[in-house]
Every structure is written in structure tokens, then in C-alpha cells.
Amino acid sequence: SQKIEQNSEALNIQEGKTATLTCNYTNYSPAYLQWYRQDPGRGPVFLLLIRENEKEKRKERLKVTFDTTLKQSLFHITASQPADSATYLCAFLNDYKLSFGAGTTVTVRA
């Protein structure tokens, strides 16, 4: 069955550094991937979508890459700030169903 995995549950980084999160998928070739941010007790908020024919997508300090050979997407937060502390989720669509990874919790220290 299709599976989506995020590399680690938690990532602690110093303010100003770049956070890099990994999303790997198996047994499927999604046409695109989505990334969301979730704050404690709140619903996820959409950040970026990247299609299989796009190698990279940017939005302000966020950058997403999509490598269909490695079956992997990388999510980067550059010049991180304490306000970036949250859980980040990747997701892909498979036959009209949306599957999410378990998420990576990022903590940015001032």
C-alpha cells in the first residue's frame, strides 16, 4: 500500500538557521505534493503545492523540492524565526484520497 513518511518527529534549530524537513513516499507516484503547517490544537494551514514536473517552488522564506527519482520532497525554512515553530505536514493525493505524513515538529530557539 502507499506510504508517506516524514524523516523525524522533531527538529530543534537555532534562530537564523535553515530547517530542512524530509517527506518520503513509497509504492506510489503522486502528481503533486502539498505541505501544511499546524499549530497546537488548530487545523492545518496550507503552505505550498509542488507538481511532479516542478523541481522547486518558493514562497517567501519557504522552499520545496520534489525529486520523483528519489521519491522524496524536501521542505526548507530559511532564516528561521521562533514564529516558525510548529508541526509541518506533507500530503499527497491518491485516487481522490489525501494521505498525510505524521508530521515533523520544528522548534526554533531564539
Add this chain to the structure above:
Amino acid sequence: EAQVTQNPRYLITVTGKKLTVTCSQNMNHEYMSWYRQDPGLGLRQIYYSMNVEVTDKGDVPEGYKVSRKEKRNFPLILESPSPNQTSLYFCASSLWGGDSLPEQYFGPGTRLTVT
């Protein structure tokens, strides 16, 4: 304001007592879905609907029912709740592009406890 609303936000109930969690969106979205979120398991899709009267099972549909009689509403029904349905539930909506699903808008969540 574009939004997805859910009610109630918090609910404590007992095993076997039927309950309904409502979900409504004001964005004229075709696609709506329900998720549950449990520690370590992430978000798992329960049911989804691509339009009025069109619903289908997600990854964890057992013990749940849904209906889509109007485009804006997508209630989640637990006919006989059990303790293993204690969870945080999210409703979401999105435009439907035929073969793609752009960003989903999530509701604020409903924390359900079944004793």
C-alpha cells in the same frame, strides 16, 4: 470571511450514544472530507465527498457515516461511538480540479472523548 466551521468544538460522550459533528463551508467547494488525528499517527482520512450525493471511504471509515445532501454541509455521524474513537477530528474543504486537489481549508477541529 471564507471559512470551515465545525460544531461542537468539544464533546464528551458515553459509549453507544449516537452523535453528529457538523461541518459547513462558505466557499462553494466541491470536495469535503473528514480526518481524525491521533498522536503518532498523523491525520487519517475517514470519508470524503467530491460533490453533493457523492461520498466515499477514506483510510479509516469503520464506525463512521457521512452524508452530503447540500454542497456546504458534510456532517460526520457516529452511530455507536466507542472509546477508540476518542480523537481530534477535522473537517476540510477544497475546490476539485477533476484530477487535482488544490489547497485544503481545515476547520478548527472537534475534540471528542468517548468514555
